[in-house]
Structures are given as structure tokens and as C-alpha cells.
Amino acid sequence: MQVYAVLYDPNNNVLIAQKRASNRFWQGKVQHNGKTSVNQAGQFCLPGGGLEPTDGMKLDIAAGARREFKEETGVTIDRCPNRHIQPFKEDGCEYAMALFEYPNIAALAWIINVNLQPRTTDAQAPAGTGITDWELSSVRAVPVRDVGLYLGRQQGKALHGHRHAINWYATMAASLPSLLTHR
Numbered sequence: 001m002q003v004y005a006v007l008y009d010p011n012n013n014v015l016i017a018q019k020r021a022s023n024r025f026w027q028g029k030v031q032h033n034g035k036t037s038v039n040q041a042g043q044f045c046l047p048g049g050g051l052e053p054t055d056g057m058k059l060d061i062a063a064g065a066r067r068e069f070k071e072e073t074g075v076t077i078d079r080c081p082n083r084h085i086q087p088f089k090e091d092g093c094e095y096a097m098a099l100f101e102y103p104n105i106a107a108l109a110w111i112i113n114v115n116l117q118p119r120t121t122d123a124q125a126p127a128g129t130g131i132t133d134w135e136l137s138s139v140r141a142v143p144v145r146d147v148g149l150y151l152g153r154q155q156g157k158a159l160h161g162h163r164h165a166i167n168w169y170a171t172m173a174a175s176l177p178s179l180l181t182h183r
Contacts, residue, residue: 004048074128
């Protein structure tokens with residue numbers, strides 16, 4: 001199961017990210033069920049990834065989303081309250097969003113963007129030493145009403161094949177306004 005961390009603030013700003021062109025783990029393409037998915041280079045996304053056994057006996061979705069967020073941004077969100085888990089099933093796959101409240105998304109974005117810059121001594125590594133999965137190039141604060149302008153939209157050259165990542169982001173973006181309004 002894939003899990004995604006959605007951080008929002010009291011003003012309904014949401015933190016979204018943008019994928020790097022490539023890194024040591026992938027070259028912009030993602031494999032899923034033996035199919036090559038869309039070119040994710042430059043794609044807007046939410047920090048996230050697959051649940052792992054370290055996420056608890058019941059593969060805790062919130063714990064997995066927190067771990068993925070730390071791996072990709074270098075920032076720990078253990079003290080952020082988890083306000084909601086939203087599961088989805090699409091294209092024969094299950095995925096979920098974990099919504100976390102954070103006081104100021106713009107300030108958080110600034111901290112993360114500093115972490116995501118290449119090190120001055122080694123351009124092949126991020127400045128943030130807590131980042132263990134450097135697949136993001138930047139993050140930004142976006143009003144929840146505008147999230148759908150970013151998530152679920154193809155960026156760059158499309159590959160032929162399965163579009164699950166882009167479709168999932170579009171589904172999540174469409175559900176966020178009502179989830180944050182009714183919290």
C-alpha cells in the first residue's frame with residue numbers, strides 16, 4: 001500500500017512537492033505491476049511511498065506517512081496531530097492519505113526547501129542530512145482550493161503506459177477541499 005502525507009495549516013494551505021528530474025533510485029520512470037508508469041520528473045506530488053514492516057505490526061498508515069515525509073524532506077512530524085486517514089482504491093491498488101495539522105505551512109516549506117538544496121561540498125547529496133530518499137526538488141504552500149491545479153496534471157514529456165501516479169494525485173486533490181472543510 002502507498003501512503004501520502006498531507007500537511008495543512010489553519011488557513012487551509014497544503015504542502016505539495018515537486019519531483020526531481022532524477023536521482024540515484026530512479027530516472028523519472030516508475031514501474032508498477034510490470035508496467036512503466038508516467039514520467040514523474042517534475043511531477044507535482046505529495047511526500048509518500050510504500051508501507052514498510054517498520055511502520056508497526058498493523059502497518060500503521062500515519063506512521064508510514066510520517067516516515068516517508070522524514071525520508072523525503074528531512075523534517076520530523078511526529079508531534080503533528082494526525083487528523084484523518086483517507087483510504088482509496090483505484091486501478092486495482094490501495095493507497096491512503098494521512099492528514100496532519102501544522103501551524104504554518106509557508107514556514108515549513110522554507111525549511112524543507114533549504115534541506116532539498118544540493119550540498120555545497122557534494123552536489124550529489126541534499127543539504128538536509130536527514131533526507132534519505134532525495135526524490136523531491138522543492139515544496140510549496142498552496143491554498144487547498146488550488147491543489148488540483150498542481151496534483152494530477154502531467155508535467156513534462158509523458159510516457160506511454162500506466163498513469164496510476166497522476167490519477168491518484170488527481171483523486172487525492174479532488175477529495176482534499178471537502179476533507180479540510182469538514183475537519
